[in-house]
Amino acid sequence: MxxxxxxxxxxxxxxxxxxxxxxxxxxxxxxxxxxxxxxxxxxxxxCIPTKALLRSAEILHYAQHPEAYGIRIDGKATPDLAAxxxxxxxxxxxxxxxxxxxxxxxxxxxxxxxxxxxxxxxxxxxxxxxxxxxxxxxxxxxxxxxxxxxxxxxxxxxxxxPRAIPGIEPDGKLIWTYFEAMKPAEMPKSLLVMGSGAIGIEFASFYRTMGVEVTVVELMSRVMPVEDAEISAFAKKQFEKQGMKIILEAKVAKVEKSANSVTAHIEMKDGKIEKITADRMISAVGVxxxxxxxxxxxxxxxxxxxxxxxxxxxxxxxxxxxxxxxxxxxxxxxxxxxxxxxxxxxxxxxxxxxxxxxxNLIPGCTYCNPQVASVGLTEAKAKEQGRDIRVGRFPFVANGKAIALGEDQGMVKTIFDKKTGELIGAHMVGAEVTELIQGFVVAMNLETTEAELMHTIFPHPTLSEMMKESVLDAYGQALNA
The missing domain is CATH 3.50.50.60 (FAD/NAD(P)-binding domain)
Structure with missing residues (x-):
């Protein structure tokens, strides 16, 4: 050869x-x-096998709440972990x-x-x-x-x-990386997730839907800290509604291991220590x-x-x-x-x-529930750069398709340069936003302004209509909210 x-x-x-x-x-x-x-x-x-897990979690969620769609299922829907x-x-x-x-x-x-x-x-x-x-x-x-x-x-x-923190290194049994989290031998009853970036939040979302008690510890002041603050805050509320416990501005100072559980010493912002015991812990502090x-x-x-x-x-x-x-x-x-x-x-x-x-034109997607997707500058970053901006928002609750799907919790946010009308950022939280974001990515690659987007016809009824409505809202012209 x-x-x-x-x-x-x-x-x-x-x-x-x-x-x-x-x-x-x-x-x-x-x-x-x-x-x-x-x-x-x-x-x-x-990327791929985690989405398979999250799809299974999504199906389980629907099967456990069929009444929301007028469906009756006799018997209880339960996850088959091995399958x-x-x-x-x-x-x-x-x-x-x-x-x-x-x-x-x-x-x-x-x-x-x-x-x-x-x-x-x-x-x-x-x-x-x-x-x-x-x-x-x-x-x-x-x-x-x-x-x-x-x-x-x-x-x-x-x-x-996966990055390891000295003293809290993954051991494959009690402290997991995404490798172990993806193929657990049995479902833990409780889980501590260290880090709320894309990896941490996706696994937190999967295990919570599976019925696990999930606690997320994040060093920064909000979950998914790279996202727009408004989107992050919205997502946090939805996670907490699902029963997820989120501790911000805190860090795992040390971990004590027992035969089949871990006790994490969580150092809070004020320096106080709170101990949390969980069956397993996922280290998701980057790579x-x-x-x-x-x-x-x-x-x-x-x-x-x-x-x-x-x-x-x-x-x-x-x-x-x-x-x-x-x-x-x-x-x-x-x-x-x-x-x-x-x-x-x-x-x-x-x-x-x-x-x-x-x-600046690379989109980011997090496949938790609700999904989060973004491209370009956040509102805070745009202001840091001294830009004079217009910001538009449109809620899922005002979109017919979202209501029909039973997915009316979410938001689309757009950011424009006030002087030029250039779209400089787009941020979304809600159902299927990881598919919607590419429309804004294409628009930004083409250096689209608000004028082109306002005169683009979006099909009805679709979730994509919220994208146009968010643009209209930035200029005081929203039609459905």
Whole structure:
């Protein structure tokens, strides 16, 4: 088999496998190195299987409240944990196989093992310490493995892993990361979640719907602190209505373990300590990039605050070495990694008019109940920048489709530059907002103003009508509220 390539990508997550496909499409001889499973954390342990769990929780919620829709179900709807986990893991395997098919379709070589940069243009692949998960289905096993490989361009896409706080390290039994939280052997009766970012809140939402007593501890003054304050406050009220306990401006100072439970010492804002005992605890305090043991130091690749430093095209300070995705810095999102991959490869291929990514136009989605989605500046950030703004809001309770769905709790918020009419931020909380947000993302990419949005016809009855109404409200013209 060949050992010399135009492009070698280290890591097959969303950034890595998309980079490989785009490189192959552009006629570049391409290989991808993977130490464990194709499709990375996103498809195997993150984005996709967690949504499968949350879908099961959503179905359970509807089944337990059929009377709200005029339906009678004899008997009690109860979760089958083993079946829920099996479904989620099956979906992960399907995604893994799908990426394997794409590698075959695009004639990308797969090199199994752990890669280390030895010099610009060269990597050495050694036997992996992980258990390799070969794609299932009609995907032939590759014979590539240990050895030395060369390429003019090497892209590092090694992703990230859960961050651990010293003294409160996950142990896989009592203190979980998202790996253990995704496939529990049994459902705990109580759960403490440390951190209220997307990962923490999604798992808190899943387990609460499953009937678990859930407490969330957040260091900042609000849940989902990267979101607009108004959206965050609305979401918090909905979480609490569901029975979730939320403690803000507090931290887990230490944890005491017993045979089958943990007692967390929660340090409050005033310095007082409150002890909370729970069956299990999830550590969701962020992630850290996988930059160790891949040879960065040996060849002088610069890092910055734990991430590989790059320019707008994925280039590092060392010629021929690039980085994309989580390992290259925030926002740590699969869709950011994918777009970064395309930009990097197209620049390598010498395509004209390749532009750096505008991170202000990257949407963020949290798939809790209610869902949260956003793009662009929050109201606070816009004001910090000294912008003169107009803010529009529209509630789900005034939308016919939301009422018909039984999903009338939510809000759409839009932020415009008062001088130019440019849409500079959009924030949503409520049913299906993770699907709606892309309309605003497209509008912002096209530098749309309020005038175009006001004269766009939105179909009726849909949730999307609230998007237009929020725009109208920013200019004092809302029609249905």
């Amino acid at each position: 060949a050992s010399n390539y135009d492009v070698i990508i280290i890591g097959s997550g969303p950034g890595g496998y998309i980079a490989a496909i785009r490189a192959a499409q552009l006629g570049l001889k391409t290989a991808i190195v993977e130490r464990e499973h194709l499709a990375g954390i996103c498809s195997n342990w993150g 829920i986990v099996k479904r989620s893991r099956g979906i992960a395997e399907r995604m893994n196989g799908g990426v394997g098919f794409l590698m075959k379709k695009n004639k990308v070589d797969i090199i199994w093992g752990e890669a280390k940069l030895t010099k610009p243009g060269e990597i050495v692949v050694s036997k992996t310490t992980k258990k390799i998960v070969e794609p299932q289905g009609p995907i032939p096993k590759t014979t590539l493995g240990e050895g030395t490989y060369t390429a003019k361009h090497i892209i590092v896409a090694t992703g990230a892993r 850290q990039a996988n930059i160790e043991n891949i040879g960065l130091e040996a060849i002088g690749v610069k890092t910055d605050r734990g991430f590989i430093a790059i320019d707008g095209y994925g280039k590092t300070n060392v010629a021929g070495i690039y980085a994309i995705g989580d390992v290259a810095g925030p926002p740590l999102l699969a869709h950011k990694a994918e777009h970064e991959a395309v930009i990097c490869v197209e620049k390598i291929a010498g395509l004209p008019n390749v532009h750096p990514m505008d991170k």
